[in-house]
Amino acid sequence: MSLIQKLAGETAIYGIPTILSRVLNFAIIAAYLTSQLSVENFGNMQLMYVFAATAMVVFTYRMETTLFRFGSKKETTLNAFTTAASAIIGTTVILAIVIIIIAEPLSFLILETEGLHRYFYYFAAIISLDALAAIPFAKLRLDNQARRFSLLKVINILANVFFILFFLEGLPWLSLNTELGIQFDETNKLDYVFFANLLASSLVFILVIPVYSSVAKSWAIDTALLRKMMHYTWPLAVIAFAGVINQQYQFQILQWVLPEDLAKESVGVYGAASKLAIFMTLFTTAFNYAAEPFFFKHAEAKTDRNVFGNVAFAYTIVAVFVFLGVSYYLDVVQWILPQKYHAGVAAVPILLMAFLFLGLYYNVAIWYKLADRTQIGMYISVGGAFVTIVLNILLIPILGYFGSAWSTLLCYVIMVVVCYILCQKYYPIQYPVGKILFYLVVAVIFWWISDQGRSLLDDHLPYILIFNTFLLFVFAGLIYFKDRRYIRQILA
Template sequence: MYKKLAIQTIIYSIGFIFPRIINYAFLKFFTAFFKREEFSLYTDMYALSFMVIGFLSFGLENTYFRFLYKKNSNQEIVFSTGVIIQLLISSFFLIIFINLTRYLSSIAGYHNHPEYFIMFFLIIFFDTICVLPMAWLRANDKPFQYSIISIVNILIQSFLIIYLFINSNNTHGQKTCLFFIFKWVSSFTDKIGYIFFANMISSLGNLFLILPILLKKVTIRKFDKILAINMLNYGIPIMIGTIAFSINENLDKILIKRWVSDEINGSYSACYKIATFMSLYIRIFRLGIEPFFFKKSKDADAIYYYEEITYMFILFGLIFYVLVCGNINIFMKFLIDEKYHIANPIIPIIMMGNLFLGVYTNLSIFYKIIDKPIIGSYISLIGVLITFLFNSIFIFISDNSFMIPAWGTLTSYGSMLIVLYIWGKKQFFKFCNKKIRNIIMHFLFAIFIVFMIKKKLEFSLLLQLLYLIIVSFLEKKRFMNLIK
């Protein structure tokens, strides 16, 4: 079981990590090429779009996995019903929002760039349609196809960005088809818009790549109205949780841009991207483990596997946390331009917050498999309230310190994790006191090591090595079992 899970996770990791490596390479290029206020515009558009994507998702990815593995479920009917729901929602969104482009761009402060919003509406439309076909690949154990599509997608986007930026300084290029495309793109947008255009084309390319799945597996006659209602009832609470997550992740950047300055937001957003290294670890883990969680839910030993895998997730997450924070200066040097470094104190805080979120995501399996996703909605709303509280302090009381929103992210996700654990322990989790003590000890030890590294930077490598030796000794038996 572990062997197959590990192999699939590695393959998914390739398809997931390679595009992120490319994105981090572009992060260095963008932070060097753009002024901080220009980079702020770039990150702000993505922050705004994530809010919309959270709504449009309707929690259908998790819903698909849940209904797929229910007793007596028909896989083709579940898939067709989910895709048709998603297509109807996305099409309705596109028609309405395209007609409101100028109004919405003016409200957001982009009245000179309505084309940004048109491109993002199309990106969101294409991407949401692709969600369930990509989930179908995961559910049907096709990690190679999943990874190939992801890699092709990022290569298309990268090629277009490089080509458009190279030609931005070469207005008399050869009269090729690509050159005329560049001239056309330049006629309606600027260099920031080049990135959005490249993203839009790669998202369209992604849609073409998964089109065979849609044509082969989706038919209107397989649409089940009763199933559709049940899927929506199950998915809407998850959607609320997704929107809450989008608010927790993006409200700080949206407010810093509009309340402090684009320069500060540019620095904050760039350093925040370094902190999202932890999100990479979480996402890689989820790609391989989430379908397994739902498949295993029928077995008598399901709880044991959930707890053991969650324990290992925390253990490796903390090792990852210490290694990244211990070498943060190296990452900063290679990934973002020096003028953005003023916000680097947020990185350990945001990373730990993201680890809390990852543990929360693992533990949230309990309310999904008992068909009570509304529990997640309630807990997510608690997180949002805490986020609003910290950001209100940031706006009305503070001296505009960007550390307050960072601490808000950590507190929000930490509170959500504690509430979920207390709630789930009464109904689902069986973590023994020894495991809980070990988990708390590992968290405190990792935080202590990172604190010491920050105080004694010259001993960074020694402290990291000491941490790895001690953890390996304490968890020797568990590591040996994992290797076997």
């Protein structure tokens, strides 16, 4: 079995359970909660999860990737794990206390509303539990325990879905029986959503405790190693923070830039519609879960660097199929959302292409992690965050939330180009750039043909779907006849 086939197998193991769980989560968040929550509350939920994503970077400071770097050899895994876990445990306690202390000003700054500081109490606990589970999850990936990793992720999502449905459907029904003395607060549905998340995170933390207990007898903190790990990881933390800005802060900027009467509604509409890009984010997430430890292990084994270029090409082939597949059937997929959110669906193809480029960045960006030049990666990511912020500020007043979508795409394109140029200078890897660009351009052309065909077919949905399916088969045939030999070669 080739290295790429092994990577594809691990991506499938990470991806299939992740997809199944995310589909359930997507149905709850995008379909169910949009009907349960007001647009304003859905916007508040979106902003709180932006805060959570940012805080997770601070809480974990990318120690997972650092564990891959210093624990990729079997004889170093245990020492690297206990040292990394000790650091995370100590900082998590401190940071959770800080959030609780400053909850009120955070509420006013992020939600621009007083009296909602209790949300931050929930998230101080949620983020702490998730941070404490992060290093055990990283160890499972490092130990090639993809099935166990994926099972725990599925349990997390299923538990979250179960608790949300229990609180928003079961609790109101139980409250009808006055003898039980159970009350349901119709005005605070968002509290129930966050409490459900807290319970799910608590359950998963309990389930990863065996990873901690399995090394308890050998627990040690290597201070010399910790210094090396912190030197390696702090630029990665900045990179991760910049990544959160690129992916999440568009919602916060929308709230700041748009007029007050449009801001909350736009955040809710764009936030809900952007979740239709989940199909690309699922693929890139599963790929990254499998690829990061794969790259580190094969770098240690002195594998031919060209395999990294072949991985990027294989990723591109699958990703352009995802791009076209979702874009071609948006007319059907959009009905997962209530009709009041359909206005934002037109931005989804832009976001799909943006997340495709994010996956390409994951491919190319491995060089600075392997070469121990994480500071260069930090400069690239900070530059990307700066581009995102500037473009959002410039484009949102003109294009609304479409400005956010275009800003995200342009940012990732620039980051891929800059990262590739620096890769060739410091850690040369031969990427099939011509082939990758060809399929990216052709995919956009095929999307444009579909968009033009819509007008010619008078927006008649059955004909549009038949036409788009035909285009998808033509695209698949193009790949087969043009590059079947190359694909067979890299899979050999």
